[in-house]
Amino acid sequence: MGEWKSICMLEDIPRLGSRIVRSTGGDIAVFRTSANAVFALRDQCPHKGGPLSQGLVHGNQVTCPLHGWKLRLDSGEAVAPDEGCSRRYPVRVESGTVFLQL
């Protein structure tokens, strides 16, 4: 795995919201749940490539803005009966700073 990079403060990501991180390897969506857990997925739905960062976050899931697929934030897996997976990136929060492993 690559190196850990600081991307923003926790409060820069809205609760139940997300931010886009532009990286050389493509866009990454960083989500914050109501319980303040932070997750990162490749910003591309396995269905038709919709930007997951623009979706609605609920529980540990995000609903894709294009056709409503639901993906699990902790695994990137689509919720049944849909099948597919979006790449997951490790994230950690330390003293309010969010780090992403690229």
Added chain:
Amino acid sequence: MGRKRLVMVGNGMAGVRTLEELLKLAPDEYGITVFGAEPHPNYNRILLSPVLAGEMSIQDIILNDHAWYAQHGITLHLGKKVERIDRLRRRVIADDGTGADYDRLLLATGSNPFMLPVPGNDLPGVISYRDIADTDAMIDAAQRYRHAVVIGGGLLGLEAANGLRLRGMDVTVVHLADWLLERQLDETAGRMLQRSLEERGLKFLLGKQTEMLIAGASGRVAAVRLKDGLELPAELVVMAVGIRPNTALAEAAGIHCQRGIVVNDTMQTYDPKIYAVGECVAHRGIAYGLVAPLFEQGKVAANHLANFGIGRYTGSVTSTKLKVTGIDLFSAGDFFGGKDTEEITLNDAAGGVYKKLVIRDNRLVGGVLYGDTADGPWYFQLLRDSQDIHEIRDHLLFGQSHVGDVGHQGHSKAAAMADSAEVCGCNGVSKGVIVKAIKEKGLFSLDDIKQHTKAASSCGSCAGLCEQILSATIGGAYTPAASNRKPVCGCTDHSHQEVRDAIRAQHLVSIDSVMRFLEWRTDDGCEKCRPALNYYLISTWPGEARDDPRSRLINERAHANIQKDGTYSVVPRMWGGLTSAAELRRIADVAEKYQVPTIKLTGGQRIDLLGIRKEDLIGVWQDLGMPSGHAYGKSIRTVKTCVGAEHCRFGTQLAMDMGVKLERMLFDMYSPHKVKLAVSGCPRNCAEAGIKDVGVIGVDSGYELYVGGNGGIKTEVAQFLVKVKSDEEVLEYAGAFLQLYREEGFYLERTCHWLERVGLEHAKNRVVEDEENRKALHARLLAELQDARDPWAERVAGVERNEYEALIV
């Protein structure tokens, strides 16, 4: 202390559905043990007829395979019949000695076929039609023998007879009543059914009683003798004269039974540790034999077993559909009627179509359809909703299915469609794919179909067709929920109406408080309920409830429309479709500066700039210097106008001026769904006001107002609301009508759907007849729109800046 122990006796559809519901609510509450007398896991008993008819195999109809039981840690005892319940020690004992202790016991023992008490009813070759073993016996007999007699011309009997005929047997149906399906059909429909079955080679003896069954030389049944002396050759006799709740086990244990195991509204028997569901149950004196009510019972029982304690089962209205391929028949409710009912009938004997609707006090209470059952689900919905039908009475018989009129080649009758025909034009799903999914995956609801096949999950115009396919495939097992009782989403059992009522009655002003008060099952809802709750809060407590951007879907959050590649489109407002050279120049400059790839005129008389990157939105809005067109919102979209008396030689009213006034009054109005208006200056109606939520048509003496029109999925012609004289009145009536919709409409319900639910007369009463109420509604709308803001200007000024800026690493 370990988990509690739940034992279920009976491994059929009602019982296993109860377990499924229970596992959804409280997956870890119980260690579960199941006893089933049959050697098979839970299968779809409804589909035994297609198996007999050779259209499906046993494997196709298994609903829960062994892996399902294992996955949920359920101990499964197959082929073991429970013989005794020891209520004192809370233990059940099976015929082979297997025992299981319980904290809660669920009885789902189903029913037994009733065998006529005639001599010879125990001969080899005499069977009932109830399970896989019976079905196998019939398939086997069809290969070896020629003559079959089916005793009983009810649903099961006819399905058995049809299947045996298809397998090549010579089949006679002996029936006691004067016509077939006398509990589901009136005589006219019964005779029509008989004729079409006779055309398929079945024979019928009606009004006949069986005296005895006679054995042949081999000891197997060889003939049936009727009371009038007639003797019919029969190497196979199928008794399908009815079922009896299987209460033997419960009775032996001293549990109160009366035509079924007696339960209360929480599905509890007289022993509080013992629940019962399914065909073995008598609820308020009724034992149900169709699967839909049994699923409702299962849901309630599961709720109580999970210690939620909120569900009540209060009985069901049922509908019937015969599953004989090619025969369309539907009946529901009280289709005979009586002294206090009226009937509307259509009888086209040559065309093979018969429809009868029974009405009491302006409400549909029952009906029979034969030959054309496309509108069956709609009638059934009207019946369950007890909707007042006097407004639609004159065209009730011709149906008004919920089928949209685009996206499926104009098809509106599922039965007539070929398997290859496209049902869902959005997702390319054919009828065959849906039927296959219903059968193989055991789907029972429209939501199941949406999830598994994606049909009806986008624009929804084919939802009505999907419902027809569902009801044709699984028959009476399909029951739509009453429309005002449909839950908002999977996070709750509460309906939209209940949520609205609670928000008002309890003065709830935040999404959190609604979810807490109504005991939402999820922590923060989902993409369906959160936007709805956000709307209900703001429309009920304007100024008090705060908008939650995280509960807006992306378009309303970003104030632009997301496109398939993740870019956005921008539609600036052009009041009444009017623009100026200066605006056009700025639009052209923006298009060049931001290299906008596509510029298009919209249907609402505006200009759409497509392909704009999200980071550029704020710059685009700033450079345009025009307010948001709200082309992305559940809100006022446009007021389309013709050139009116300003220019047109035929114009009678200043259509553009009126349109601009309306649009300015309604600017930034948030509503259950999008709202479109139009103003035409004369009855030539060039602004197409007849398909708008509010359409205004100028006439020489004033304006005519039309409401509830729709030009999308289902073309709906707007209905006349009122004729007024002045511009001020147009603003007042249109405003009051839209405010009523805002206060009463369910989220994502267009004005046409809302009016279909509440009736045009209701809107007329509140808006036209009641002047005081009209003025109050209009005043509330104006008060709310007093602090209307342009979301684009706010964002240019810095609001929600995070939404538009990416992080860079």
